[in-house]
Amino acid sequence: xxxxxxxxxxxxERLETAGVAVEPGNTDHERWRATxxxxxxxxYEGKLxxxxxxxxxxxxxxxxxxxxxxxYFDGASRGNPGPAAVGWVxxxxxxxVTEGSERIGETTNNRAEYEALLRVLELAREYGFSxxxxxxxxxxxxxxxRGAWDTNDPGLRERRVRARELLDGFDEWSIEHVPRxxxxxxxxxxxxxxxx
Numbered sequence: 001x002x003x004x005x006x007x008x009x010x011x012x013e014r015l016e017t018a019g020v021a022v023e024p025g026n027t028d029h030e031r032w033r034a035t036x037x038x039x040x041x042x043x044y045e046g047k048l049x050x051x052x053x054x055x056x057x058x059x060x061x062x063x064x065x066x067x068x069x070x071x072y073f074d075g076a077s078r079g080n081p082g083p084a085a086v087g088w089v090x091x092x093x094x095x096x097v098t099e100g101s102e103r104i105g106e107t108t109n110n111r112a113e114y115e116a117l118l119r120v121l122e123l124a125r126e127y128g129f130s131x132x133x134x135x136x137x138x139x140x141x142x143x144x145x146r147g148a149w150d151t152n153d154p155g156l157r158e159r160r161v162r163a164r165e166l167l168d169g170f171d172e173w174s175i176e177h178v179p180r181x182x183x184x185x186x187x188x189x190x191x192x193x194x195x196x
Contacts (some may be wrong), residue, residue, distance in 0.1 A: 002050045002059050002098070008032075008043040014078055017043070018061045036061070056126045058119045067092055069129040073103075073120045073136045074186040075112030078194065082106060085195035086116035086181060087189030098123060099185065101193035113138040116190065117145070121166040132167075134175040135183060142177040 004011075008031055012022055015034050022034045031043040039052030041062065050059050059132050059195060070091045077084040087101040104115050136142055143149040144160050145167070151157050167173045180187055 003053050004048045004050070004059065004062060005046060006048055006062065008046065008048060011041075011043065011048055014062055020058075020061065034058070038183050056123055060127045063128055066128065066130040068131040069097065069124050069127070069134065070133045070135065071120045071124050072183050072186040073113070073134070073181055074114035074190045075109065075114070075138070076125050076187075076190040076194075077107060077112045077118040078111045081108045082113075083194065084109075084112040085190045085193035086112060086119055087186040087191070087193065088116055088120035088123065089189070090120060090127065090129075092129070097127060099189060101189035101196075103193050110138070110140055110153075111155055111159065112190075113141045114156060114163065116186070117141055117163055117164065118159065121163060125169055127165065130170060131172040132174075134167075135178045136174065136189065137178055137180045137183040138173075139177045142175050145175050 003047045012032060015022055016195045020034050020036045022032050025032050029044055033040055033042045038054040038056045039050055039058040041058050047060060072089040075084065083170050084105065084107045085101060085103045088171065089099040090097040099118065115135065140149065144151055145163050155175065
């Protein structure tokens with residue numbers, strides 16, 4: 001549940017400009033509330049609490065567009081192919097913007113890694129970041145997206161094309177292979193998806 005320290009009147013203006021209906025609060029402490037695509041923003045003095053199934057889009061409307069995000073991704077499969085899951089973390093200068101994980105059915109480890117990359121890129125775009133620095137512990141995915149390595153696997157090639165399309169939507173981007181220890185949080189989230 002994201003909590004944003006912000007000017008709540010400015011946040012209200014941004015929501016209304018985006019066509020989101022703003023209603024009075026339900027309690028004496030709530031200044032106002034707004035619901036959009038499965039999430040609700042509740043304004044209190046100096047902060048906004050966003051709750052619901054999909055807070056990213058609502059938070060993206062309220063946030064100032066632009067800025068740099070550090071995006072970590074990891075995919076995992078138990079068996080190759082086997083049950084698979086993805087994990088991601090997006091961090092900006094104020095801390096963790098969003099993190100999460102989900103099971104994605106049965107696939108190979110490499111395809112799970114790509115799915116994790118696609119998920120974090122889609123979220124970074126929803127949050128309105130203009131610059132993304134992508135970090136993952138899959139050297140294969142990183143080198144293929146950079147264009148240094150090719151692939152004969154049509155499924156991986158298709159995912160690489162989609163990743164490049166998403167990356168082209170940012171003003172600037174970089175992608176780097178990092179050791180698993182640097183990517184520990186995304187790795188842990190992907191593995192927790194199997195247990196949850």
